[in-house]
Amino acid sequence: MPIRLDNATTDFASKFKAFLAMKREVAADIETATRAIVDDVAQRGDAALLEATEKFDRLTLDAAGMRIGEAEVEDAVKACDPATIEALKLARDRIEFFHRRQLPKDDRFTDPLGVELGWRWSAIEAVGLYVPGGTAAYPSSVLMNAIPAKVAGVERVVMVVPSPGGTLNPLVLAAAQLGGATEIYRIGGAQAVAALAYGTATIQPVAKIVGPGNAYVAAAKRLVFGRVGIDMIAGPSEVVVVADKTANPDWIAADLLAQAEHDANAQSILITDSAVLAADVERAVASQLITLSRAKIARASWDEFGAIIKVARLDDAVALANAIAAEHLEIMTADPEAFAAKVRNAGAIFLGGHTPEAIGDYVGGSNHVLPTARSARFSSGLGVLDFMKRTSILKCGPEQLAALGPAAMALGNAEGLDAHARSVGLRLNQR
């Protein structure tokens, strides 16, 4: 049974607040264990990495065996269903098309004093891409992480993927090839994150690590943050569907379940001004649930975290959607654009009944790596800028220094930083 809220009830505000504060994931206390693995790899390199792989992935390798070579990738591609490969290629092309538009422009300008200012963007040289093993190994995620890096101009895109017991998903290797990964290693867990951050004899270090992983991977990313860059720590996924009576309840139910099937901690929320629609959606969810192969996961998610929020007027949904700050926001109303214009906090917006989130997950072209668990209040989905950095540029001549120098000296002196003031004063032949 999903959570039911109604903003016509008097205690709605406090109930909604409690709903927002609901924890869907308990942070495991694994930092000590993770730190031991990370430190061991940092100190002993390949030897520690291979031992951890033997222990956690039940896989005995030597240093040379960690690398997945081109021949192995080719064999994997041949083992895949050609129709799926074609679908991946379509996805690849569309993701690339979308992300090319995100390439930022450099700027250089001269202000009224004649000071030259500006900035220059450049790609990060080497990036690590973590890909989970097992059931969470999604080839689509490989594309979503690798392609923005390639579009940004990253030279080394180093993918790591654990192969527990030696098993690898061939589609993941196919996606790595299509996405342009430049190196692939069959390692995972905190040990792979450490290898990417510190480097080993076999694996050159990278400057940033992206991609989802389990709690150990997330903890390891937190630990190496600062030495290398990391992306957001991914939390459980969620969708909010805002709908009015014009929407199709079967379609909404299908979208809610598409979210719920990811993970028992996923969250699917319907906000509607129509009590009839709410009831129809709830019935449709129950009837569609039965036939899913991942029914158990989807049911756990829907029963514990699913929610139907009834609002008096559709406009009331704006503030709720902004407070929830959903990773995915689907708008199925008579005028979805009008509603979307009022939304400030959302990872991605899907407009109208013919834009199920699954299109965006795979082939829309926009990125499916999006801020989860209310983090859309302060962060964005993955994009080209995550693989670039900006260098600012400043250039004064003698006249500009003469114009700005006295103020800089005043501030340096006010902050008690004489050497700052003097570095200007010397050039102005003062003091």
Added chain:
Amino acid sequence: MPIRLDNATTDFASKFKAFLAMKREVAADIETATRAIVDDVAQRGDAALLEATEKFDRLTLDAAGMRIGEAEVEDAVKACDPATIEALKLARDRIEFFHRRQLPKDDRFTDPLGVELGWRWSAIEAVGLYVPGGTAAYPSSVLMNAIPAKVAGVERVVMVVPSPGGTLNPLVLAAAQLGGATEIYRIGGAQAVAALAYGTATIQPVAKIVGPGNAYVAAAKRLVFGRVGIDMIAGPSEVVVVADKTANPDWIAADLLAQAEHDANAQSILITDSAVLAADVERAVASQLITLSRAKIARASWDEFGAIIKVARLDDAVALANAIAAEHLEIMTADPEAFAAKVRNAGAIFLGGHTPEAIGDYVGGSNHVLPTARSARFSSGLGVLDFMKRTSILKCGPEQLAALGPAAMALGNAEGLDAHARSVGLRLNQR
């Protein structure tokens, strides 16, 4: 005595590698203590915050007394030297001018299939700005953090600044007013970070926290990361000066010392192809050091971390500068633009002899919050984008869904996510 390296020596590569790996800061093991403070404020709110302020800042306040009101700010402004206020205003105007150019553009476009795609940028609603107390309270840093937030459109810019024993730097309050801070509280430490992240009865929570602080502040920011956004964890500052025989050794020495006076862990590095210049700079540093009010700090930094790297040819300095990835890179050569064009990793570049870093620290207009300790390899200085987030937009009609749907279904099925496939199939009247 600074470190001396010469790329004409046979062991240069290994010595440079060791130089890069040198740790300038030992991470204190204070996470447990910090976590206790953060958890206490998260649970008990104002009461815990006031107790921690009494304990750590020796300051007894009630909840209402935490807020610094407009009258107190006005009084502080009146207590400041008017010339310094004018310098802050010049800085404010120039920082605003520079950062306005960073405002990103939204995008919306239709692809050849008729799919509508795009993204929209919006400001984070509320941001916390941590300002250190004591000697590290720099009014210039208040401007550098607050102004990009205001330019981005952040409504609430909530400044916290500890006042140990009740002492506050009036210039910090003046800068807060000039920078547009909307609320100011006289609290600091891990307890202030927790209050900003979790909110208390007195302080509404924010969505992101920026600004430098001591080890406890940094540890607290790490702990609340995910619940709120944070900026980079600032490390010790550094400058690299690349110079040839055309450069003025006194000016270089002054710039090296301006960096060194910040902190005993700061690092000042000269890279030059001129042995004569190297010797002249070293002498000039020694002679200028004596007269600095912060001579003890500057000397500690120069003696332990200062470095002079002699290269055979100026072009050899490019790879070294990129490997060091300095926060600040000054180029004083016959053709600084030519050298700068080859640099990939640097927080900010200062071109030519008339652009001392101090101009950029105060009044150049570019941001002085820059990536330290080699993090310019993967991150950028603070800017307007740090206070905004991007929402992606996707819109299909029936025809676009028909065109893309089969590929999305193929990938959903290949990933074992039936409900994803069905959310598309239902709309296409399949299964």
